[in-house]
Amino acid sequence: MNDRPENHRAPTADTDRGREAGERIDTLLSALSAAGPVARERAEALVGEIVGLYGAGLERVVGLLEPEAVERLAADDLIASLLLVHGLHPHDTLTRVRTALDGVRPYLGSHGGDVAVVEVAGGVLRLAFSGSCRSCPSSSVTLELAVEDAVRAAAPEIETIEVVAAEPDSNAGVIPAESLLARIHSNGEHGGHWIGAPELAQLGAGEVGGFAVAGAAVLACRVGDDLFVYRDHCASCGNSMAGAALHRRAGFGSGAAVLRCPVCRAHFDVVHAGARLDGDGHLEPLPVLIRSGTPQVAMPMEAAG
Template sequence: MPHRPENPDQDAQWRTAGDRIQNLLDASAAGGVVARERAEQLAREITDLYGAGLERMLRIAVSTHPELADAFAADDLIASLLLVHGLHPHAVERRVQDALDSVRPYLGSHGGDVALLEVDGDVVRLQFTGSCKSCPSSSVTLELAVEDAVRAAAPEISTIEVVAAEPAAPVIPVDNLLRRVRTHAWHPVPDLAGLAPGEVGGFAVGGSTVLACRVGDALFAYRDRCGSCGESLAGAALHRRMGAGGDVVLRCPRCHAHFDVVHAGACVDGNGSADAHLEPVPLLERDGVLCMALAEQETVA
């Protein structure tokens, strides 16, 4: 289980340190090529110095208390530094498997699962099962979450291949998947954590409007667009379905279509709208910070 920071503000500070360092290096280019090269050399010297010290500390600590290796690997900040310097105590296979385990509850909420088939050099092969058959965007959503988790845990992985669960074609072509994945950006959304059970709220995130709701302890997020009438879902509310075991559904305030928010936003009405669905938005806790992934561009060619 990843370590949860006691101070979320400090956690957010170090998570963005890489971006700040890169911005400073880019700014140094204003002084010319020589200034840029000196700034990069300075950054490398400092990184190598701290890396050498970290390697010695790790070797001394683990030789005395071997159990510390797992403790270091479970701390997000320490693990990220170990990855930078190639010192992570766990092999890439275990890190990939741990990454898949971390998103498995999210996959399960959308009726899907994933298995690690093999790690071959810098290539990971995965197999997806389940998913919502009536919701084609669900497959992209699930695979986006897995892609992000694997690359964060094993940055040395360059290729993620999806193997079909059956002889038929994969759930979604790999080239198409990765093209769509790389057009997404993760946005911190700590305000969503304040939603009470049964509450629905609209949020402006990354230039888009997103509808979020809480069912029990689980949070779900969707684009603010009804899959049936195409209108905004502003004012939508959660309801219990009659005669369906009390499943929770979201009702559009305009066309009154009902959508299963727990299972990828599939329409549950029996009036010919079975193919209609909401567009799920990946919502995950990344390094202790609640984030959602949105396309950097609203349209994908």
């Protein structure tokens, strides 16, 4: 559920400022429309000239650098966004999408699932999801948030994400495409929001804590260096899991952790999407990423709003 910084280049504060600047420009241009079409056309022409001037300068800088130096520039989110705007990024769309998806695979793997690129055609990206626990009530929202966020940051030219059916896996049920992100547009419409939760960073290895994120009660656990977040709601008895503790799963390695409900004593696999080990059902996982050193949790719309 957690993507470490070395595995996933989560959007940084600089990237967020870049997006906010673009949104402010669009807002200003829209405001100028009130003065009439001529005023807007002149404003757009001015912005175009400025962007073109900076783009020409950036192209000249890139042309003077060795390929290794350009790769290092592309590894910085803010600079990468500028390279994309001016068509100077060293990697094509497919390469950037695949790299972004590699970053979220640890989270998908916590659900026992995976994702593969089927096709990139124009502004449409087609993905196939496989595996995962089809009984997870929050898979649709959490996968949408994790995958869309990664793709939008790496390849803003992708306008639509479509899910196609994957080949059945004999060892795991395929995530039904209709239950996932059948179609995602890059117009800012999300199934939820990323909410900053800096207090989660205070958890030490093996610790469990209850927190309020966007007004919703959540339970956070740290297993080694990884942070896992769930709704504070036992899938067995329906009670809060306040006071729950982590236990090592007998016969498994140190990374296998079990969360036991303090009320009904049901056991859940923390690392694998909160699947119950002694019965049916499982906890509701919430994606968590580290952004600029601060944990952020993806809260579904009904909780974040």
